[in-house]
């Protein structure tokens with residue numbers, strides 16, 4: 523991408539100024555720079571137009587001209603800490619890495635109806651002020667609809683200005699002119715790019731829209747939140763290329779008809795990724811869940827075979843979650859395997875391990891797996907919990923509800939170590955669990971008062987749970 527702004531470090535030393543000037547020759551005709559003097563300009567082909575200079579002035583004259591950037595020594599570059607604005611929504615700040623960074627492009631993805639517009643509007647109302655309102659560009663709804671939602675959320679305030687617009691040029695200009703503290707573009711699929719072929723929502727429109735807004739964000743320093751629908755394949759707007767173009771990618775997950783919503787940071791150029799923010803969806807909007815505690819356990823769930831508690835670690839946060847498995851004989855044709863909240867390929871792998879390494883026949887069984895609360899488990903340490911749920915369901919054996927099971931399962935049936943074991947066990951103990959089945963090897967965990975069984979294989983875990 524072409525750089526159009528060139529920052530000179532504050533109070534440059536004489537050598538820097540002269541070096542910067544000596545390094546650059548700027549064409550007086552088109553503003554293109556060259557590192558060495560030459561008779562003919564590479565940009566416009568004119569003769570004798572190159573002169574010594576600092577590129578900033580020509581950038582102002584020709585905003586799209588190519589420029590040579592001036593590099594800064596690392597120790598002279600600011601740490602950017604002054605550019606981060608906390609949103610005041612702690613769960614959102616946790617995922618963002620402390621707040622919204624000036625000039626960042628944030629992609630907020632999720633299934634339709636999950637609450638993306640709600641979260642974006644609540645965020646805008648928090649960041650904007652009456653004197654400097656946040657800009658909410660609504661492409662899917664009219665201004666009246668946005669105002670009605672704001673009324674319901676209790677944020678129909680002067681701190682948000684709404685613009686019902688889908689034209690990319692109009693949206694970009696509105697941001698450039700208003701320079702709001704935050705802009706929301708809802709959604710990226712409704713943006714209509716002037717030069718792109720096809721209909722809005724097609725990859726060409728979406729990509730051009732994101733590229734343009736990226737430039738706007740970087741030039742104006744306005745953080746822009748792009749709302750994007752997730753397609754059936756799970757990628758925002760089809761092309762995954764979008765994720766590479768933006769600074770931060772957040773996904774809002776959960777069961778649409780359930781009350782919990784999880785905000786997951788899958789990419790963050792300004793903080794750690796994998797962090798999870800927890801919310802509940804209520805009539806008045808998304809409310810943060812300060813202590814998740816038992817949110818991902820089904821209190822009505824019975825001590826039936828197939829229900830097992832495990833501890834996942836999402837980012838830095840341990841969460842006790844319940845896994846439910848049902849195994850039933852296949853009555854017709856091929857066995858069915860369905861999974862909600864857990865990767866289907868990984869389920870197949872664990873089924874094969876159970877069959878081949880623990881002698882549990884599952885080849886002619888339908889298998890259904892569900893993770894309570896709509897959380898999608900990506901942490902491999904929940905494997906053993908899944909394996910024990912499946913084995914319990916297949917053999918009709920109950921795993922006690924006061925026991926958590928965790929560890930990664932390998933192809934040989936071995937149980938591998940889990941990260942942050944002490945934090946996981948601490949969380950389990952805080953929720954009243956009394957026992958844990960954990961991977962063997964490495965340092966013994968502190969245990970947090972739990973009865974800890976250390977196992978090195980799936981069969982060993984089965985033996986522990988069946989004897990207890």
Ligand SMILES: Nc1ncnc2c1ncn2[C@@H]1O[C@H](COP(=O)(O)OP(=O)(O)O)[C@@H](O)[C@H]1O
Pocket residue numbers: 632633634635636637638639640641674778803804805
């Ligand atoms: N009038 C309403 N009263 C209560 N909740 C509502 C109302 N309208 C929408 N919701 C909630 O908001 C959700 C839709 O949120 P929204 O932010 O529009 O989703 P998205 O932008 O992701 O499609 C609905 O699933 C519902 O839970």
Ligand SMILES: [Mg+2]
Pocket residue numbers: 638639640662708
């Ligand atoms: Mg919406």
